[in-house]
Amino acid sequence: MSSVIKVDIPEKSYEITVAPGSLDQLGAKMAGLKLGKKVLLVSNPMIFKHYGERAIASLQNAGFEVVHYNLPPGERYKTLNSIQKIYDVALENRLERSSTMVALGGGVVGDMTGFAAATWLRGINVVQVPTSLLAMVDSSVGGKTGVNHPQGKNLIGAFHQPSLVLIDPEVLKTLPAREFRAGMAEVIKYGVIWDAELFTQLERSKHLDQLRYVKSDLINYILTHSCQAKADVVSKDEKESGLRAILNYGHTIGHAVESLTNYRLFKHGEAVGIGMVAAGEIAVKLGLWQQTDTERQNTIIKKAGLPTQLPADLDIAELIDALQLDKKVKSGKVRFVLPTQIGEVKVTDEVPTDTINQVLAEMKT
Structure with a gap:
């Protein structure tokens, strides 16, 4: 059973797709949005081990040029220092304003990838592919992005709506x-x-x-x-x-x-x-x-x-x-x-x- 939910925002409406097995359709879905060919997929080692190659294969089969970067897992790494490392990869691979960052992971990966996309070249595309229940129902939708300050959670951030949210319930099987x-x-x-x-x-x-x-x-x-x-x-x-x-x-x-x-x-x-x-x-x-x-x-x-x-x-x-x-x-x-x-x-x-x-x-x- 699949569902499509519309997030109707005047300047940037987008769809949330909820469908079992949809991870393998990531590339096709993104190709339909007419996004640029360069993609930076951001994940963490555990999630990438389970789903990274499938996501990359789907993107490459749709004609995208893909590089990836794995963030350390955990809320304590949700910092500006981690964002700097995403910027470094974006610069090294010459991401352009038409390029896309894909967040493959839970809320921490989604928030940081979204913030990096919001601020790289003053804003490039981001696609959210949440792999945790929390990210699926909450943090991947709505465009809130950010990192923590030592004295408070999510004090540094920006609103940056995704171009697509792709939810595959089957990936919950590997969720602790x-x-x-x-x-x-x-x-x-x-x-x-x-x-x-x-x-x-x-x-x-x-x-x-x-x-x-x-x-x-x-x-x-x-x-x-x-x-x-x-x-x-x-x-x-x-x-x-x-x-x-x-x-x-x-x-x-x-x-x-x-x-x-x-x-x-x-x-x-x-x-x-x-x-x-x-x-x-x-x-x-x-x-x-x-x-x-x-x-x-x-x-x-x-x-x-x-x-x-x-x-x-x-x-x-x-x-x-x-x-x-x-x-x-x-x-x-x-x-x-x-x-x-x-x-x-x-x-x-x-x-x-x-x-x-x-x-x-x-x-x-």
């Missing part, structure tokens, strides 16, 4: 179980903020923590509905001037947790799971949604095998301070995305610090 669980956090997010039916489907499933226990039709449903939700929001608000801020549900506290633990203790999705639990509890204390709804949300988060509590040794005061470095801070006030009912949220900067403190203290193990 922990990475699958981390990606499920973003799926749950869409259910809470936008798609109540998706939330219901997640509730009905007995297992969400390992791919082998999730039926293929549910995987396809998850991918298409999550991408559709992201496409709907991005089409209405490309650069986070309003509505798009709701996509940060769970991320405000999640990013702070990642930063304070030096991106080593938690996967991004695991931190988002913690952040969603915190946002739900804050919303309950502020009278925005029901205790029963936050319990429903937390049950799904646990079913996905995601953490719901903070480490005992995490300093709450430091966590509160880290929130001030969030990109969404406006006039010194931290903006939170808080749920009001399943499928709907609101953005507010009127969350008392005492409430945040109380919730975080209650969440420590």
